Amino acid sequence: MSIAAESNKGSVLIEAQGIDKAFPGVKALSQAQIKVHAGEVVALMGENGAGKSTLMKILTGVYQPDAGTVSVGGKPVTLPDPRTAQALGIGIIHQELFLMNDLTAAQNIYIGREPRKAFGMFVDEDRMNADAAKIFARMKVDIDPKVEVGKLTVARQQLVEIAKALSYNSKILIMDEPTSALNEAEVAHLFAIIDDLKAQGVGIVYITHKMDEVKRIADDIVIMRDGQYIDTLPAATTTIGEVISAMVGRDLIDTSRAHGQGSDEIALKVTNLNAGRAVQNVNFTLNKGEILGFAGLMGAGRTEVARAIFGADPVDSGRIEVHGKAVDIKSPRDAVQLGIAYLSEDRKHFGLVTGMSVRDNITMPSWERFTSNGVFMRDADLGSIAKEYVEKLKVKTPTVDQETRLLSGGNQQKVVIAKWLLRDCDILIFDEPTRGIDIGAKAEIYKLLQGLADEGKAIIVISSELPEVLKLSHRIVVMCEGRITGELEGKTATQEAIMTLATQRVEAAE
Amino acid sequence: MTDTTQEAPTNKVITSSFLQKAVAFVVLIILLAFFSIFAPNFAAWSNMVNIMQATAVNGVLGVAVTFVIISGGIDLSVGTMMTLTAVISGLILTNLGMPLPVGIAGAIAFGGFMGSLSGVAVAKLKIPPFIATLGMMQIARGLALVFSGAKPIYFNSTPNYGLLSPESSISLLIPGLEMPNSVFIMFGVAILASIVLNRSILGRYIFALGSNEEAARLSGVVVDKWKIITYGISGMICGVAGLLVSSRLNSAQPALGLGYELDAIAAVVIGGTSLAGGRGTVMGTIIGAFIMSVLTNGLRVMGVQEEWKIVVTGLIIIVAVYIDIVLRKQS
Amino acid sequence: MKKTLLVAALGATTAFSAPAFAEDVYFPIIAKGFSHQFWQAVKLGAENAAAANGVTITFEGPNTEAEIDKQTDILNAAIAKKPQGLGFAALDSQAQVPALKKAADAGIPIVAFDSGVDSDIPLTTCTTDNLAAAAGAAKGLAEAIGGEGEVAAVIHDQTSATGIGRRDGFLNEIAANYPNITIVDVQYANDALKAADTIKTIMQAHPNLKGIFASNEGAAIGLAVAIKETGAQIAGVGFDSGKTQKDAILDGSLIGSITQNPVGIGECVVDSLAKAIKGETLPPVIDTGFYWYDASNMNEANIAAVLYD
Known part of the structure; x- marks a missing residue:
């Protein structure tokens, strides 16, 4: 343990030590440990498969450890099931949201433990809504407890999840990649809420792959690798390189931009493409051997452009040329036969x-x-x-x-x-190619993409991570509200320039 | 975990589906042993022949449903489709006086046609399979009554027809062995279906559709086409069942068939095929069908009341699916 | 040689008197089904009588004999048309009484047929006495096996009045008059295929079985199939008719069968309704009778007339 200022911290809320957990054929955890103090954000980092989720499942009573102890507030506890963990004030916000879209925010928060009235025969909706409103007020968010969750944005749904966790009077809150579906503004709001919770003495375990977030909100960084505890580092003074080498056990990140030279031969030309409201009058070309970055905020229409080109969604109008020939793509099969591939961000549902x-x-x-x-x-x-x-x-x-x-x-x-x-696809459209992928593997995927471009493949990379777009792209197309708002040279583009274009709303006039 | 080395293959799907089949097989053996001890006259060879013959129709219908269930759908129309194809073969052979092979081919082809209509409803009209085949169940039932004039059609003008299913042709090859053709037809259909599912490109697509239809579509698979073919095959296999039942009764009984789909689905489920799709085996279904008929036969031979027999069959379905769930959790 | 054991007085002798209704008279006839051969024969009789009486009828029924609710819907729809009379074969002897009461309150005369209703609403019931008919089957079977040995019964339904009546009629007759005959098994099977497999199982369990009674057409087809497939020397007795059953009797697989008089039932319903609206009084039950038939008498005119293919 390399923490100097232990004495400045609040009391220890939860501590796990010497945790072992094996599954048939796999040793998932070996002597894993973690400690969270009151009012502290502990970032839990490690490559996928490092054992982060397994450890969290033990803290929330989903799994039972084979060895080791968990203590809450200094007292050893056993956590035979999630209910017990909740009762001890341990809440978790999953990466994938578990909300019932047709129920209201308040109904979701109090599902299974609704306040009753009239001898327990009816749900006391008024009290439930009032209680939920109190929690939202504490979080300083303005969500109507009576709104159906399905009508909220993903970011606000996440806030409902947080409210649900808080409603258990959770002292310890585990957040599993909470920002993976949020835009910059929403992330900032989430961090403000986390700061408030810290001030109220809540201890937070924050699982993420994003280094910049860790630097912004974490106090300590706990590193895991291959099911083992590696180190605890103070977030303030640790460099990104140090964290990554601790995670992967070697130095490997190459933040330099590596641009080969694309050819002038056009592989894909899209003219005046329209598809629903999300794709309006889109024009661009993609050359062989080139990586074309698509930047923009969530909902800018980048995925929709890709799906329209690929034939996954219907096209209203527009012209698509592949290797100089006009084509009519009606289904993914047509696209595949023309050598176009779409690699969805959601690999579990659409990719594999x-x-x-x-x-x-x-x-x-x-x-x-x-x-x-x-x-x-x-x-x-x-x-x-x-x-x-x-x-x-x-x-x-x-x-x-x-x-x-x-x-x-x-x-x-x-x-x-x-x-x-x-x-034999030679036009590859990647939608968030590294989402959910740990840093060590990210570098490998980058290298792979660059290698493919060098072989002459034409590649589109849709990414919400600006460093990724900047690192990979020869050219960058920026979208906002269904339109292309600008195009930048990869060598000279900056994050600021991209963000300017990404927020440049085109008024309704043509 | 990240550092996976080249270890021995551990394909867990194969393991768990093999296990489930093995469990079903063990249950079957236990039932056979139980009844052999406690039901007098059960263990006779002639009774084993009875059981196999009684399994044939449900086994074949089970195979038909297995295809659709693995593809992620359900087919409620198999029972009445069987009846409809039987009526069609009656029309061809008795009313039109065509030769026997035309009747057989016609019944199977018509089943395939009607099945692919269900497929079109599911794939093109996007009607949920439960509803589409519920509709087809009624359509097939109605058409069977209409085409037959609500009267049985007899095959007296085609004397060989009545021999197809119950006759023991194997006795010609192996004198002394008595086994109705329907049993061999059932195993033939099952083996063919097994090969199609495990070795053919259609089978591979069926598993892919059942596991993740959208991913298959985005891989360039023409989902609609393969779905229609899947339901069409189910219909064709119903045609085989229609031949079995009408040959055995030497008549196409237009009112029969309702409720057979549930027995078929039960056989599929007992055999370890997941109703969620993407996982299952034909041989499991055949074992499931055997479990059901051994149970029926054994309890009858023991003299157990009909009512209790139904209760026990229900229990077996629940236990079988529970075992499946437990096995899946472990994998 | 057995001849007709019993022919009840046919209440349904078709009247040839000239139609005497001023207005168009309409009777909806609601059966328990329509796809079965039996109901087609009832329909034939009803149509004959309608023509003779100069009235219009419709003949309807649910898809299966389990669909009590659907039959009630048909009944309500018929009542709504305000017919001059109504023929009704209740699937459930009690559940549909309230609907019938509505019709009676509206002044619509009702004649029940096939099986009765637990109520005095119907003016009369045209029916086969199932107990007596099944007793006839028991007699035929008992005589064929020489009055001793093991017998079994396969019944088409556990819960309906016909299923219960035929089962009890058969069992009671054996118990009362044939002390040397043992009933070793009673099983249920609702279609021909299931009946065939069920009967083969019974034969397996009881190797000394001498005879089997099958309580309707489907069960009788299954019985014929099972006897043919096993080649067992067992006396089989069926119920109702149909080509398979008739052929089986001719080729000796079955020794004989009981037929109701479905054509007579149909005639009885329409005739009774016609009489009712003319103000004639009717007996509470009209037994339309049954016949024992076997290879020897199948072609006699009075038998052949009530058998169907």
């Missing part, structure tokens, strides 16, 4: 059939090429070609028969890339 093997996922778009007589699958050939790509892209998997759901985020992304490479 997670219940199927690495082999089947890599080969899925190409299955029809691996049949005898067009009927039977040549499984041996599928296996060997999949193995070839697994090795080429360095996918970490025991065998190609492994189910993809068991792989880490970075390796899942590599499987998705592999399947499009095998399908």
Whole structure:
């Protein structure tokens, strides 16, 4: 432990020591530990698979540890189930929201423990709404307790989750990547709330991959690697490089921009593309060997442009040319046959059939090429070609028969890339290529993308992380409210220039 | 965890579906052993033949539903579709006087046609499979009554028809072995279906659709086409069941068939196929169908009241699915 | 050689008297089903009588005999049309009494048929006495096996009046008059395929079985199939008719069967309604009778007339 000012901290709220946890075939945690003081934000960092979630599941009673102790307020406790953890004041806000969209904010917050009236026969909605309003007031947010959660933005839904956790009088709040779906302004608001909670003596465990956030809000950084506790570092004085080397066990981040030279040959030309309200009059070109960055705020229409080009959503009007020829793309299949691939940010839902093997996922778009007589699958050939790509892209998997759901985020992304490479796609549209991927794997994905561009693939990278866009792109297209508001040279672009364009609202006039 | 080395293959899906099938098989063996001890006359070979024959129709219908369920859908129309195809073969053979192979092919083809209509409703009209096939269940039932004039159609003009299902052709090859053709037809359908599901591109797409339809679509899979084919195959297999039942009764009984879909779905579920799609086996379904008919037969031989037999079948369904859930948790 | 065991006085001798209604007279006839052969024969009789009496009828029924609620809907729709009379075969002898009461209050004469209603609302009930008919089947079966040995019954339904009546009629007759016959099993099967498998199981469990009674057409088809498939030397007795059953009797797979008089039931309903609106009084029950038939008498005119394919 390298903390100097232990005495300045509040009392210890929760402490876990010597935690071991094994699953069949996997040792998930080995001597893991964490300690949270009152009024402190502890950032929990580590690559995917480092054991962060498993440790949090032990603190919230989802899993039982094989060895080790958990104490709350200095007293050893057992946490046989989530209810017990809640009762002890341990709340968690999951990365994926668990809210019922058709219920109101207050109903969601008090689900399963609604205040009753009339001898317990009816829910006391008035009291419930008043209580929820009190919590929102404490958080300084103006959400109507009676609004249906489905009508709120993702950011505000997240605030409802936080309110729900607070409603248990949680002294310890665990937040699992709470900003992954938030824009800058929403993140700032969330951090203000976290500061308030700190001031009220709540201890927070903050799981994230984003270094800048850690620097802004964390007091201590707890690093985990391969299921083990590595170190606790003071956030104020630790550099990003130090954190990353502690996480991955080696120095690897290369923040320099590495731009090869794109060719002048146009691979994809989009003219006056319109698709619903989210895509209005979009024009751009993409060259072979080039990485074209798409920047913008959440909801700027970047994903919608990609889906429209890919044939996943209907196009209202516009012209798309692929390698100089006008094309009519009506379905993803048409796009794939033209060599266009779309790699969704949501790999679990749109990118992978997670219940199927690495082999089947890599080969899925190409299955029809691996049949005898067009009927039977040549499984041996599928296996060997999949193995070839697994090795080429360095996918970490025991065998190609492994189910993809068991792989880490970075390796899942590599499987998705592999399947499009095998399908001979030369126009690759990446939507948030590193979302949910830990830093070590990020660098690998960057290198992979640059390598693909160098091979002559035409690549679009949609990303909300500006450093990522700046690092990768030859050119950067910026969108705001369904329109392209500007184009920047990758070499000279700055975060400020991008943000200016990203917030440049085009008034209704043409 | 991140540092995964080249270890022995651990494909957990294969393990758990194998386990489930193994569990179903063990249950089947236990039931057979139980009844052999406690039900006099149960263990005779002739009774085993009875059980297999009684399984044939439900087994074949179960295979039909298995296809659709693995693809992420459900088919409630299999029972009445069976009846409709039986009526169609009656129309072709008795009313039109066409030769036997035309009747057989016609019934199967018509089943395929009607099934693919369900598929179109699901894939193109985006009607939930439960509703689309509920509608088709009624349509098939109504058409069976209309086409037959609400009267049974008899196959007396095609004397060989009545031999298709109950006759024991194997006896010609192996004298002394008595086993109705319907049993071999059931196993034939099951083996063929197994090969299609596990080895063919259609089968691979069926699993992909059931696991994650949207991801398959975004991979360039023509989802609609494969869905329609899946329901079409279910209909064709119903055609086979229609032949089995009408051949055995030597008549197409237009009022029969309602409720058979639930027995078929029960067999699928007992056999370890997940109603959520993406996971399941044909052989599991056949074992499930056997469990149901062993139970029915054994309890009858023991003289257990009909009412209790129904209760026990319900319990077995729940227990089988519970085992499935426990196994999935562990994987 | 057995001849007709009993032919009840047919209350339904079709009247050839000239139609004598000033206005158009309409009777909705609501059966328990329509797809079954039996109901088609009832419909035929009803249509014959309607033509003879110069009245219009409609003949309707639910899809299956389990759909009591649907039959009630049909009944309510019929009452709403304010017909001059109503023929009704209740799926449930009690549940539909309130609906019938509504009709009676509206002054619509009601004639029940096939099975009765637990109420005095219907002016009369045209029906087969199922107890007596099944007793007839028991007699035929008992005589065929020489009055001794093991027998079993396969009944088409556990809960309906016909299922219960035929089961009890068969069992009571054996118990009362054939002390050397043992009933070893009573099972239920609601369609031909299930009946066939059920009967083969019964044969398995009771190797010394001498005879089986099947209580409706579907069960009888299953019985014929099971006997053919096993080649067992068992005396089978069926109920109702249908081509499969008739063929099985002719080729010896079944020894005989009981037929109701469905055509007579249909005639009785319409005739009784016509009489009712003319103000004639009716007996509370009109037994439309049953016949024992076997290979020897199937072609006799009075039998052939009530058998259907």
